[in-house]
Amino acid sequence: MPEKTMRDAINEALHQAMEQDESVFVIGEDVAGCSGSSGDVGSVGGVFGVTEGIYHRWPDRCIDTPISESAIVGAAAGAALVGMRPVAEIMFADFIGVCMDQIVNQMAKFRYMFGGKSRCPAVIRFSSGGGFSAAGQHSQAMYQVMTSFPGLKVVVPSNAYDAKGLMLSAIQDDDPVLFFEPKILYQETADVPDEMYTIPFGQANFVREGDDVTVVAFGQMVPKAAAVIDTLAEEGISCDLIDPRTTSPLDENAILESVEATGRLVIVDEAPPRCGLTADIAGLAADKAFSSLKAPIKQVCAPHSPTPFSPELEAAYLPDADQITAAIKATLA
Amino acid sequence: MSIPKETLLHAYRTMRTIREFEERVNAEIMNGQIPGFTHLYTGQEANAVGVCAHLDESDTIISTHRGHGHCIAKGAEVSGMMKELFGSSEGLCKGKGGSMHVADIDKGILGANGIVAGGPPISVGSALAAKIRKNGKVAVSFSGDGSVNQGTCFEAMNMAVVLQAPAVFVIENNYYSEHTSINYAVGCDDLKARTEAFGFPVFVADGADFFAVYEAAGKAIAHARAGNGPAGVFAEQGRYHGHFVGDPQAYRAEGELEDLRENHCPLKNFRARMAESGELSEAELDGIDAEVMAEIEQSVTDAKAAARPTAEQVTEDVYIQYTATA
Numbered sequence: 127m128p129e130k131t132m133r134d135a136i137n138e139a140l141h142q143a144m145e146q147d148e149s150v151f152v153i154g155e156d157v158a159g160c161s162g163s164s165g166d167v168g169s170v171g172g173v174f175g176v177t178e179g180i181y182h183r184w185p186d187r188c189i190d191t192p193i194s195e196s197a198i199v200g201a202a203a204g205a206a207l208v209g210m211r212p213v214a215e216i217m218f219a220d221f222i223g224v225c226m227d228q229i230v231n232q233m234a235k236f237r238y239m240f241g242g243k244s245r246c247p248a249v250i251r252f253s254s255g256g257g258f259s260a261a262g263q264h265s266q267a268m269y270q271v272m273t274s275f276p277g278l279k280v281v282v283p284s285n286a287y288d289a290k291g292l293m294l295s296a297i298q299d300d301d302p303v304l305f306f307e308p309k310i311l312y313q314e315t316a317d318v319p320d321e322m323y324t325i326p327f328g329q330a331n332f333v334r335e336g337d338d339v340t341v342v343a344f345g346q347m348v349p350k351a352a353a354v355i356d357t358l359a360e361e362g363i364s365c366d367l368i369d370p371r372t373t374s375p376l377d378e379n380a381i382l383e384s385v386e387a388t389g390r391l392v393i394v395d396e397a398p399p400r401c402g403l404t405a406d407i408a409g410l411a412a413d414k415a416f417s418s419l420k421a422p423i424k425q426v427c428a429p430h431s432p433t434p435f436s437p438e439l440e441a442a443y444l445p446d447a448d449q450i451t452a453a454i455k456a457t458l459a
Numbered sequence: 460m461s462i463p464k465e466t467l468l469h470a471y472r473t474m475r476t477i478r479e480f481e482e483r484v485n486a487e488i489m490n491g492q493i494p495g496f497t498h499l500y501t502g503q504e505a506n507a508v509g510v511c512a513h514l515d516e517s518d519t520i521i522s523t524h525r526g527h528g529h530c531i532a533k534g535a536e537v538s539g540m541m542k543e544l545f546g547s548s549e550g551l552c553k554g555k556g557g558s559m560h561v562a563d564i565d566k567g568i569l570g571a572n573g574i575v576a577g578g579p580p581i582s583v584g585s586a587l588a589a590k591i592r593k594n595g596k597v598a599v600s601f602s603g604d605g606s607v608n609q610g611t612c613f614e615a616m617n618m619a620v621v622l623q624a625p626a627v628f629v630i631e632n633n634y635y636s637e638h639t640s641i642n643y644a645v646g647c648d649d650l651k652a653r654t655e656a657f658g659f660p661v662f663v664a665d666g667a668d669f670f671a672v673y674e675a676a677g678k679a680i681a682h683a684r685a686g687n688g689p690a691g692v693f694a695e696q697g698r699y700h701g702h703f704v705g706d707p708q709a710y711r712a713e714g715e716l717e718d719l720r721e722n723h724c725p726l727k728n729f730r731a732r733m734a735e736s737g738e739l740s741e742a743e744l745d746g747i748d749a750e751v752m753a754e755i756e757q758s759v760t761d762a763k764a765a766a767r768p769t770a771e772q773v774t775e776d777v778y779i780q781y782t783a784t785a
Contacts (some may be wrong), residue, residue: 151591186591191622195616200580204598205588207569207581208519227611231574232581239560240554240570242776276777300779 128319134230135286135318136251136307137177139293140213142322142388144184147211150297151187152177154198154215155210174215174253185430195225199250203233203302206248211297216325218260218266219252219306233302234277242437244301249293254282255396256433256444257310265355265433266441267345267397269306273373274401279327280374284348285366286316288371291325298324307387332384336364339454340384342407343369343394347426351394354450365454373403378410385411388419390457396444398428462673466489467739470512471671471729472747474504477528478726479755480537481700482557484544487759488704493544497558502667502699505725506631507532509664509672510599510692512741515679519567520577520599523727524559525698526571529601541758547765554768555776575636576602576609580626583615586624588687597683597754599627605636606653608644619689620658621665626689628653631666633698638710650691659689666696667723670732698744 130138144150148373158181159170171178179187191198195216202214216222222229229250252346254266268285273280279301283289289307296303333348334341334355343351347367355365366384370377385391393404393410402427410425428446460560462470481501482725487493491573503525511532531537535551536640543550543557552562562570569585573576576623582600589596592767606612607630619626636644655661662675662683672694679690697719701708 128665143640145676153587189587189622192612192617194618196611197583197618198613201584201587202613204521204581204584204586205591206584207564208587209586209589212584214644227574227577228580232572232577235560236562236570237778238776239553239556240564241550242561243552244562244564245779277777345609351583406549 129320130306130317130318131313132286132289132336133174133281133312135290135316136293138179138318139179139290140180141183143294143297144180144187146322148187150211151189152213152215153189153191153201154179155191155193155213156215158188158190158441172179172215174309176307177215179264186335190324194223196228198454199225199228200232202248202250203228203236205244205304207236207248211247211404213249213251213297214387215258217253218264218268219254220263222252222268222272229272229304230275234275234300237301238277239281246302247300249296249303251305251307253309254306255308255310255406256440257346259437259440261435262432267306267395269304269345269373270395270397270402272304272369275402277302282345283307283310283371284311284345284369286318288313288325288331290318291323292371294322295324295327299327304343310346310347314349316405325371327372328377328404329371330377330380331369331371332366332380333369334365334367336366336389338363339390339392339457340381340382340388341367341392341394341454342367342381343367344373344403347394347396347397350445350447354447354454358451358454363454363458378406381410382415385415386418389418391419392426392450392457393451394426394445394450396421396428398430399425401428409454421457424456426450426453464738466512466749467733467772468743469716470673471744473532474507474538474669474726475728475748475751477504477507477531479751480527480531483755483759485704488598492763495557496544497544497704498525498702499698499700500525500742502719502723502725503631503633503696504528505669505672506629506666506696507601509669510629510676512673513535513677514597515600516567516769518597518599519569519582520601521569521582521585522601523603523606524571524572524575525603526559526651528562530568530571531563533568535561535563535568537754538733538758538761541762542690542765545632545762545765546768547762548763548768548772549765553772553776566694574575576606576612578602579612579615580604581621583622583624583626586626588618590622590624595684595775597605597625597627597680599629599680601629601631602652603630603636604634604641606647606651607638613700616654616657616689616718623688625683625686625693626696627683628654628689629676629692629694630691633696637702640710654691654693659691661691661693664694666694667725667728669725669729695723
């Protein structure tokens with residue numbers, strides 16, 4: 127099976143979806159690039175290159191926009207309401223701050239408020255998360271915030287294979303989907319089939335299987351946790367590693383069944399702790415699997431601080447292998 | 460400008476329907492029959508009807524918090540709307556939306572909208588879809604004099620020009636954004652010029668005059684439909700009620716409301732025009748009035764008798780299919 131980067135896997139999914147369905151189009155800032163300039167229109171393909179090549183194949187369906195995040199999300203929402211399948215790019219997840227209304231009060235609410243009589247099959251893509259020394263306004267995960275809004279589906283791939291299958295599912299989905307691409311993983315590779323395939327939402331992936339501890343991790347924390355778990359296996363500690371892949375819908379059953387079997391739970395996420403996914407899943411387990419627990423639940427996440435700029439500070443900010451190792455061992459102490 | 464008799468009859472009937480719907484809704488709110496926050500369109504009927512007279516079912520509109528008139532003008536069924544306002548599960552939106560979210564996608568009504576200037580960006584999306592599909596459709600967004608100061612409105616207008624999308628921005632100046640005068644809240648003296656500075660033509664009309672709105676909207680919609688990019692309509696006409704039902708309207712000058720109702724009434728103006736031209740007789744118009752009154756009366760009777768939603772319906776229609784555990 128060919129090895130591809132996560133960037134290329136998503137790019138391939140977009141190409142294949144556009145080939146298959148002419149109602150699919152991409153829209154956003156520099157998704158083509160160089161529009162209106164003397165340069166080569168279409169030569170940018172998004173600042174991370176995820177939409178590269180699309181303009182050259184389908185110039186009418188690869189639409190550069192002004193820097194107007196509310197209008198981008200609104201345009202996607204409106205086009206989706208009348209039957210198109212837009213894939214909009216918001217360059218950084220942090221920019222949800224300038225288009226929150228269109229996401230939360232508009233697209234998330236249409237179906238419900240209109241009595242179930244509308245569909246809004248829009249996908250909004252975001253680069254997400256830390257690790258680039260991009261500081262406080264270009265490093266946030268944000269998916270944990272958006273998970274709290276009913277009406278949105280929220281996807282966080284952790285590898286290239288999942289990213290392609292989840293993107294194709296997202297485009298086919300009739301509900302609005304927010305697709306968070308951990309930007310630190312864009313160049314990470316995995317075996318990715320050339321053909322189209324989908325990965326259903328709400329179905330967690332067991333990245334590792336074990337008996338002693340359940341570890342749940344999201345996005346860029348999944349490969350970090352996997353590396354820790356592989357090291358601990360040499361010490362005789364075996365862990366389930368669950369990657370939920372979608373935080374809404376969340377595969378609660380996979381998590382609860384694993385916790386009931388292991389009796390120990392560690393949750394790892396790169397976002398700060400308050401009202402985040404680690405607290406959410408800790409609450410779920412405390413509520414529904416308390417009698418199975420043999421040790422206190424451990425949460426590994428960023429501190430309650432904005433993401434810092436300096437590499438030393440950001441390294442201290444993001445959860446690392448030592449913290450994940452210590453948390454797993456604490457549940458076994 | 461000659462307007463077919465059928466169009467005239469439909470326009471009058473629709474304006475009268477909006478008027479009686481709103482006045483009855485006001486009364487039912489006062490009776491405690493309709494819950495929530497409601498914003499009435501009474502007085503501004505000519506705007507919605509003059510614009511929507513140029514649209515067919517597959518053109519879209521998106522409306523505002525003051526949306527009943529736009530929805531009726533675009534063809535929303537009155538009985539379903541009344542049931543919706545009463546919170547019945549038989550309402551147009553199954554009681555999930557209420558006054559501020561009346562919608563009927565099949566009729567090209569992308570919804571009233573509780574967020575001021577929430578609509579224009581979405582309307583640009585509908586216009587963009589029409590452009591990509593090359594189907595000659597237009598997308599109309601209604602905005603008030605308050606919404607034009609929102610960034611989303613600016614973004615939508617600029618983006619529509621950049622993308623040359625067939626979007627029509629209808630700006631209804633009713634002089635007050637909630638309780639604040641346009642003289643305070645719009646920082647320039649010429650809102651038409653400010654809007655045209657985005658790069659599209661804006662056609663001005665007296666919002667108390669159906670014929671003026673019809674003519675201005677006709678030009679704007681024809682401009683957009685022909686592939687010339689967006690266009691605007693700017694119509695001035697006060698609302699007869701407060702921002703919301705129950706608003707004490709401390710901002711009104713003495714005699715202002717009386718003057719509006721007496722001297723700036725789209726229905727009176729329409730009748731006067733017909734009396735002058737002889738295109739429609741008084742008897743025809745009286746007949747429409749009687750039919751509309753009966754229809755509204757029936758809609759209230761039906762709404763009061765309609766099924767109430769049950770607790771199981773709370774989580775219905777969040778997603779198309781959602782089977783995860785609650």
